[in-house]
Every structure is written in structure tokens, then in C-alpha cells.
Amino acid sequence: xxxxxxxxxxxxQMGDGxxxxxxxxxxxxxxxxxxxxxQFCEKLGFQDITVTTMEDMxxxxxxxxxxxxxxxxxxxxxxxxxxxxxKKMTREQLDDLVKREFNxxxxxxGATVGTDAHTVGLDSILNMKGFHGDYGxxxxxxxxxxxxxxxxxxxxxxxxAREVQADVVLVSxxxxxxxxxxxxxxxxxxxxxxxxxxxxxxxxVGGPRITHELALExxxxxxxxxxTTPSDVANFIVQELLRKSSR
Amino acid sequence: MDRPRIKLDKKIVDYARELAKEITDEIQEMIQQHSxxxxxxxxxRLFGVDGVTDDQIPIVNSxxxxxxxxxxxxxxxxxxxxxxxxxxxxxxxxVCEAIxxxxxxxxxxxxxxxxxxxxxREISAEALDSIERKSQERESLLEELGDPPQPYKYLxxxxxxxxxxVAQARSAVNQGADIIAVIRSTAQSLLDYVPxxxxxxxxxxxxxxxxxxxxxxxxxxxxxxxxxxxxxQVNYASGLCMPEIAAIASLEGLDILLNDxxxxxxxxDINMIRTFTDQYTSRLLCAFAGITINTGEDNYLTTAxxxxxxxxxxxxxxxxxxxxxxxxxxxxxxxxxHAFEINPEIEDGLLYEIAHAMxxxxxxxxxxxxxxxxxxxxxxxxxxxxxxxTLYNLVSVMTGQSIQLLGxxxxxxxxxxxxxxxxxxxxxxxxxxxxxxxGREILFKEDGFIERRANExxxxxxxxxxxTREVGLLKAIEEGQFADISRRRDAGKGLEGVFRKSENxxxxxxxxxxxxxxxxx
Numbered sequence: 001x002x003x004x005x006x007x008x009x010x011x012x013q014m015g016d017g018x019x020x021x022x023x024x025x026x027x028x029x030x031x032x033x034x035x036x037x038x039q040f041c042e043k044l045g046f047q048d049i050t051v052t053t054m055e056d057m058x059x060x061x062x063x064x065x066x067x068x069x070x071x072x073x074x075x076x077x078x079x080x081x082x083x084x085x086x087k088k089m090t091r092e093q094l095d096d097l098v099k100r101e102f103n104x105x106x107x108x109x110g111a112t113v114g115t116d117a118h119t120v121g122l123d124s125i126l127n128m129k130g131f132h133g134d135y136g137x138x139x140x141x142x143x144x145x146x147x148x149x150x151x152x153x154x155x156x157x158x159x160x161a162r163e164v165q166a167d168v169v170l171v172s173x174x175x176x177x178x179x180x181x182x183x184x185x186x187x188x189x190x191x192x193x194x195x196x197x198x199x200x201x202x203x204x205v206g207g208p209r210i211t212h213e214l215a216l217e218x219x220x221x222x223x224x225x226x227x228t229t230p231s232d233v234a235n236f237i238v239q240e241l242l243r244k245s246s247r
Numbered sequence: 248m249d250r251p252r253i254k255l256d257k258k259i260v261d262y263a264r265e266l267a268k269e270i271t272d273e274i275q276e277m278i279q280q281h282s283x284x285x286x287x288x289x290x291x292r293l294f295g296v297d298g299v300t301d302d303q304i305p306i307v308n309s310x311x312x313x314x315x316x317x318x319x320x321x322x323x324x325x326x327x328x329x330x331x332x333x334x335x336x337x338x339x340x341x342v343c344e345a346i347x348x349x350x351x352x353x354x355x356x357x358x359x360x361x362x363x364x365x366x367x368r369e370i371s372a373e374a375l376d377s378i379e380r381k382s383q384e385r386e387s388l389l390e391e392l393g394d395p396p397q398p399y400k401y402l403x404x405x406x407x408x409x410x411x412x413v414a415q416a417r418s419a420v421n422q423g424a425d426i427i428a429v430i431r432s433t434a435q436s437l438l439d440y441v442p443x444x445x446x447x448x449x450x451x452x453x454x455x456x457x458x459x460x461x462x463x464x465x466x467x468x469x470x471x472x473x474x475x476x477x478x479x480q481v482n483y484a485s486g487l488c489m490p491e492i493a494a495i496a497s498l499e500g501l502d503i504l505l506n507d508x509x510x511x512x513x514x515x516d517i518n519m520i521r522t523f524t525d526q527y528t529s530r531l532l533c534a535f536a537g538i539t540i541n542t543g544e545d546n547y548l549t550t551a552x553x554x555x556x557x558x559x560x561x562x563x564x565x566x567x568x569x570x571x572x573x574x575x576x577x578x579x580x581x582x583x584x585h586a587f588e589i590n591p592e593i594e595d596g597l598l599y600e601i602a603h604a605m606x607x608x609x610x611x612x613x614x615x616x617x618x619x620x621x622x623x624x625x626x627x628x629x630x631x632x633x634x635x636x637t638l639y640n641l642v643s644v645m646t647g648q649s650i651q652l653l654g655x656x657x658x659x660x661x662x663x664x665x666x667x668x669x670x671x672x673x674x675x676x677x678x679x680x681x682x683x684x685x686g687r688e689i690l691f692k693e694d695g696f697i698e699r700r701a702n703e704x705x706x707x708x709x710x711x712x713x714x715t716r717e718v719g720l721l722k723a724i725e726e727g728q729f730a731d732i733s734r735r736r737d738a739g740k741g742l743e744g745v746f747r748k749s750e751n752x753x754x755x756x757x758x759x760x761x762x763x764x765x766x767x768x
Contacts, residue, residue, distance in 0.1 A: 024666045057669045058421030059414060115433035115450045120549065120623060129552070149516075149732075151434065180450055208627060208659060226627055 004077040008070060017070040019046070024063055029056035037064045045072050082213050084222040086235040091140055094238050098142035101242060108137060108237070110170035111148035111157045114184035118174035119150045121207055125170065125230045134229040142238065154188040158195055166201060168237050173207040181209065182218070189219045202240055204233065249687035250647025253605045253698045259705055260610065266712035267565035270720050274523050275573050281524045282754065284439070284744035287311045287324045289490040289528060290756050293374040294328065294339045297457075299443045300347050307491075308440045310343045317353050321749035325756070329367050333358040339370070367755040375535065375759055378497045382537040385500050388468070392477040395425045396683075398618065398643050398651035399479065400675050405430035405662045407449035409459045413466040415665060420470040420478055422672040426503065426650065428481035429463055430662075431455040436486025436515050437740055441495065451662060455482050455492060460499040479503055484529050485510050485543070487517060487741045493529035497536030503582065503650075504533060507543040508570040509563065512724060513732045514546055518739035519721060530574030531760040537580065541650065542567040545586035545619035547730045553588040553623075557603050558707030559729055560585050564607065565712065566720070575764030578614050582650055583607065586619035587639040591631075595696075597638060602700035604646040605691070609701070618643050620654030629656040633674065640678035645685045651675065 002014075011018025021041065027033040034054055041049045046068035055063045089097070098106060110126050112119055124131035126147045128138045137143045146164055148157060161169050171188060173181035185205060192198040198219075205215050206224040215223025222236055288307040298306050310328070314320045319327050331342045334355050346352065402424040404412040409429075416427045432449035435442070445462060446454040453459060464480055471478040479502035484492040489506065496504055508526045511517035533540050544560040544567075551559065564583040571581050585607045589596040607616055620639050625632045636654035643651050653671040655663045663671075691697045715723040727733035761767070 022666065024664065024669075055669075057418055057665065059418040061418055061665055063666050063669055123550065151437070151515075 005075045006073040007076045008073040011069075017072070019068055019070060021066045021068065022064060023066075024057065024061055026061055028060045029054070029062045033062040037062075037066060041066055041068050046070050082216065084212055084224065084232075084236045084240075086232070086239045088231070089235055089238075091135060091231065091234070094234055095141040097242075098238055101245075105144040106142055106168060106237065106241065107144045107146070107164055107166045108168040108170055109146045109148065109157065109161050109164060109166045110172065111152035111160075112150040112172045112174065113152050113154050113157060113188055114173075114180065115151060119172070121174050122147065122150075122170070122172035125172075125206065125228070125233050130230045132229065134231050136230045137234055140234060143234070154184065154191050157188065158191045158197065161192075161197060161201065162195065167241060168202045168204065170233070171203070171205045173205065173210065181207070185218050185220070202237060202244070204237070206233070249684055250608060251605070251645070251686055251689040251691055253609055253691050253701055254693070255606070255609050255705060256702055259702075259709060263561075263565055263705065263709050263712060264569075266709065266716050267562075267569045270712065270716050271566060271569040271573060274570075274720055275527075277520065278524050278527045280747055281520060281745055282323060282748050282752065283490075283521055283524050283741075283746070284308075284311050284315070284320075285488050285525055286490050286528045286754070286757075287314075287320065288440075288488075289494045289532075290323070290325050290754060291328070291339075291343065292491060292494050293756050294325070294370050295374070296339055296343045298340075298344075303443065305440050305443055306340075306343050306347055309347045313346055314352070317351075319352065321746055322751045323748070323753045325367050326363055326751075326753045327352055329363050329370070330358050331355055333362055333366060367753070368759070371755040371759040374756065375763060378532075378536050381498065381500045382535075385502065385537065388471070389477045392471050392475060395476045396679075397615075397647070397649045398679065399425040399649065400672065400679075401426040401428060401481070401617075401650050401652045402668055402671065403428045403430050403652070403655075403663065404668075405452040407432065407451075407453050408447040409445055409453050409462050410447065412453050413463060415668070416463065416466060417470055418665060419668055419672065420467070420474060422669055423676050424478070424653075424672060425476065426479040426481055427463070427467060428503075428505075428652075429453050429455070429459070431483050436483070436511065437517075439487045439741060439744060441488050441491050457495040457499060460495060460501060464499055464501070481505070481541070484533075484540075486515060487511075487521070487525075487744070489522070489525040490528035490532065493532040493536075493538070496538060497532050501538060503539045503541055504529075505543065506530065506533060506540040507584075508567050509724070509729060510543040510546060512734050512739065513730045514543075516734065516739050518742035518745065519724060519734060519736050521739070521741040521745045524745065526570060527574055528757060530571055530576055531757065531764060531766070534571075534575040534577070534580065534764055535760050539580045539582050539615055540571065540576070541582040541617045542584045544584040545588070548586050548588035549623050550730050550732065553586070553590070553603075554593070554599055556731075557599075557704045558711055560603070561606065561610070561704055561708035562711045562715070563729065564611065565708070568611070573766065575761070575766040578611070580615075581611070582615040582617040583611055584617045584619060587621050587642060587654075588619075588623050591621075591624050591635055597642070598696050599700060600638075600642050601646060602697040603704065604642050604648065605697060606701035606704055608646050608648065610705070615649040617650040617652065618648040619652050620658070622654075622658050625654075625656075625658040627660055629660075632656045632658065633670070636671065636674055637678060640675050641682055641685075644679045644682045645689065647686050 008017040048069040050067045053065045127136040130136035138145045204222045208226045210223045212223040291307040402419045404415045430452035433451040442454045445458045467478045481503040484504040484506045511522040512519045547559045633656045657667045721736045
């Protein structure tokens, strides 16, 4: 039986707390760098620390791979997970449901905002072709999709949402540096409020560094992280819009 | 370079090139009728104008905007500015600063035409002479230090701070990098000016400025002398300032510029006439300065399927080649691009990758082909990503690619950490060394999968080129034939910066470049 109140990483025995780490220490390759790496891991709460490789990267930088163990554990029984809520329905079911309940297409506007030039995430959710055999939103009769692509200024996205009378705004943030994605997302939300559009829209954000929790914190309706399939997003949109309209 | 061969149908190869030539002939006529604000700013830069106004606006922008406001731009900046230099008896910098401070050129008297022409010719010749000297300087350093074996290991730095970039570049060179590219700040391609001075703030990259070019050049040359091999420096000449970046790159001795005839149109929504016109001037400069261009065909595969749309890469390579030839470029400077982007879940995906890599290699045998790493199917599983990069490196060394942009195991996560770059080099050093002469041992089966697949992609490319010639390149782009992205000729960024040349239009820099490169304008 797994003790849910005491979960820690698993190496090859339950409860061993084995972890692998890799990092760079900005010191010249040598015993001092090794000792710093070791003590750093100790301060993180690790024991049984083995430096399995220490390599000279030049210019006074040293690369480490470290194996270590920890006795720290987490009480999994006390954790509540926040995730977008939806039942998984098939594409046909969703198409039928939308036809029955809305009798029109749901209008979705998607964009990668700010300086981010990556459309990979957005495209895999929106494009006909989809991702991993899971068709994109364009494939659904239920949706009318406007994909604005990358590097869209938040104000342009807001304009488009108004122009096409969007039901849903989908924002993607893939590559980011110094948390600039947070700034872009906040800016977009502020604009939506300023333009009086926020209440009538479902606003969703996706990207490898996005969590549902972060999305809610920023005032979004949902956040989808890595591993999200287009059908997840499709299901959430339809079911959440239904919930909204019944409120 | 020892590499295996495949047989391509020669008749189809020739036909494909002829199609690409006809497609670009039509565009070239349009290019000759137009100029752009960036081309005019390039003239000013090469005339010797430097610096920014109190509001940090480059003086060249300020002057070109003024001339536009005075309806004097249609003739080009050169004659007007040269006239002012003669009449006022001042150098070009002083004249341009005076314009910024309010000098109105409309009220100036006119110097004799002959005197203006002579002075323009002298200034242009002087500018090109200094580029030529810089280029010779590079060549003798290359000779002195020695050229590393291919594939060259190409690494990116992108901290946003040029001084931090230098530290990371030095570390990368220490570990075996042959080429250092500084990624420019993400939104820079859409700026209609070139930022000024050394910069320490940028997002997803570092601003491309002349001073940043100089700082990195100096650091790389120092490192090159230390490690005893020539280190190449790369930046970007795509976006709204293609010709200006090419100009400052040639003044600062860069080796490679990312420069694609259609990238800006498709992936940055820059107006097509603007991009086509700008790319011509930028490539004249590259051709003259001996700067290798790298084209961006890898991007086609990040938006579309790498197997289904493989032929769009080939078609674009052929179009890029023809545009480059028109600008006087020699094959040795044409780093046409492609990529290793096939879904790793596909059975025999590696055979497809080899077939596509061989097709590019065989179509463009002596060209410094640029091979791009997996990005689309890289995930947060860095261990699997690292395995994919191993295969990518193996295909490259085996098929004899020239420039290898090293894959980074954290591609899908963040801009590279120092250790990510280090591990990329560990991988490439291992594979390239371990399989150095694998290529010379390989015979691909005659009419086997790889040879058949390569010919099949070529045939598909011919179909696309036939259609493109039929409707014209502008229309084909409007139809979304390339990268599944549709752009309109009368839309896109930078359109307001394009203008039709007047009958009196004059661009002495371009004329001198065309004359020295022996291309007909």
C-alpha cells in the first residue's frame, strides 16, 4: 500500500527519495566547484549525494550531474488539484450538442500574443489536422475559428474578438523569458476589461508553462498546460459556455 | 566532403531550375521598379551617416522620413543629399544632422548635375572599397587560422545582453562551436529601424545593432586566435531592415546572415513587394561582401507536415537560389536551408529524413547547406529530445550537410541554458567524430526507398513550381501555396515604406554594386 501522506520520489525502492539533478556552477572546474555543488544539494535537503559527472565548460563554468536522496515527503492526501472541469465527449457528440443548444457555431479567436513567435501550440489546438491524431477545432462543425497566428499585439486580438463577435478567446504563450508571458497575459486581460468585453467571453490560455491555477490567478477562465489535446479544449469550451448560459 | 550519392532525374532538375528562373524573372522586373525606405537608409549608411537623434531615432530614419514628407524620396536620397553636401560644402554626417535640426532641403540651389554625379560615384566607390577591405581581412584571417571541418557546429546565444552573449559565446567556442549566431530580440524584425549602440535588454534575443555586431566580432576573433580555428559570426537580415542589416554586417565583417526571399512575407506578414525589393539589395551587399546567406526553409516544416509538404522546401530552395543568382551570389555563398522535422513516431521516419537531406545535398552539391534541428516534436522530455538530436547529427554527418544548427535539448522549454548548449556540443562532437567518414562508405540502393523518395519530392516540387509560374509568385503566395499561409500583395507590414522609383531615381550604391558584381540592373 502506498502511504499517500508520505510521498517522495521513487528510484528503485519505495520511499528511497532518489532524484537526479543537473546544473551549472559558475566556478572554475575543480575541487572547490565540486564542494559547492555538493553543499548546494545538501542545502536543498538532499543526502547521499553523488556527483556522477563534473565537466569543464570553460570560461569558469562547470557542469554537474548529481544523484541524491531525500527524506522530505509530501502529503498527497491533503492536496486539491485545480484543473479545468469537463466530461470527455466525442467530436460528433459535441457537434450535436452545440447544434441543439446554440443552433449556431461557437466563434473562437486564437493568437500568440506579444513577442512570442511560436504558433506550434496554437496550431496544434486549432488547425484541422490537430495533434497526435486528435483533430483540431477547425475540424468541428461546432466552431468557427479565427487563427491570428503569432506576435499579435493584445489590442489587435481584442479588436478581432469584437469584430467577429467571439465567444472564446484562446491565447498561446510558448517561449518566454523573464516571465514576460505574465505581462502579456495581464495586459490582454486588462484590455478586455477596459473594452467591456470580459464578461461575455470565455478566455483561455495555453502553453507549456501555463497551469490552470496560474490562469485563474490572472483572471482567465482556464489554463491548459503541456499534453493538452484539442478535444480537451473543445470539451471545456462547449461545456463551460453551457454552464455560463444556464447561470 | 565525402558523401554518398543518389541519382536524380537530370531532366527534371534542369526543368525545375528553369521554372524557378522564370518565376523570379517576373518578380525581378517588379523589384527594379521599386525602392523602399530601408534601401534609401542603406544608401545613407554607406555614405557614412551614423548616430541617433536625441529621441534615439536613427539619423538615417529621420532624414529619409523628412525627404518623404517633402515628396523628394521618389528620386532616391543620394542625389538630394549629395547636392546639399556640395552646395553647403559640408560632409554627409553634418548635412544629415542639420536636416534633423530643421534644415529644409527644398529651398537649396542646385549644383551642376555633373558635379553631383561625380561625387556620388566617388562616395559609393569609397564605401564599397571599405567593404571589400573588410571582406579581404576576413578571408586572410580564415586562411591564417584554418577552416574547421564540416558540418560546422552552429550555436545560438540569446540572452538579451550583448556582454552576457559574449561570455556564453566564448564558452561555446571553447567547447567546439564553429559558428555563433546572436538571435535578435523577437520583435525586432518588425521594427522599421535598426536600434543603436550596445544593448543589454532584449526579449528572446539581443538587438541587432552595429555596435553589438562589433563587440561580438571582436570577442569571436580573440577566441578564434586562442583556439586556433576560424569562428563565424551570424545575425539576421530578415524583417523590415534587410538591406540595412546587410550593410552594417558587411561593414563589421559578419560571415553569415539569415536571409530568405520569402520568410518575412510568410512568417512575419511583411508586405511582399517590400520584402522582394529589400532582399535584392541585401543580397547584392552579401554577394559583394562575401557574406553567406542562410535561407529559412526549415520554417515551412514547422507549420506544415514534414513529409506531406517536403516539396515546398525544395521549391523554395530553388526560388531562393534564383533570386540569389540575380543578385550576383555564387553558390558557395548560398546556404539554402532545410530541417529534420519529421514526426518521431512515424515508422521509417529516419529514411525519409535521409532521403530529404540527400535531395537537398544532391540538388545543391557545392552549396553550404544549412540543416536545422528538430523543434516541432521536441517536448519537455529532454532525454528523448537528446536522442532525437543524436539521429539528426548522424544524418547530417552521413549525408554531408555543411552548417549544422545544433539542436538544444530544452528547445520546447526555454531559451538555452549554458549547460544545454554544452550538451548539444558534446552530442555533435561525439557523433561527428565517431561517424566522420561514414558517408564515403555508403551506397544507397539503386531505385531503393531513399532514391525514389527524393525523386518523388522533386517531382512534387516541379508541380508546385509549374503552378506558381502559371499564376505568378505573388498570386501563389496569395493562394497560400507556401507554408499554408496566405498573404495579400496589397497588405502586410512595411507597405507604406515601398515606393515606385521616379524617372530620375538614382541609387549610386546599388549601381556600383551591380557593376562590380557584373549583374545587370
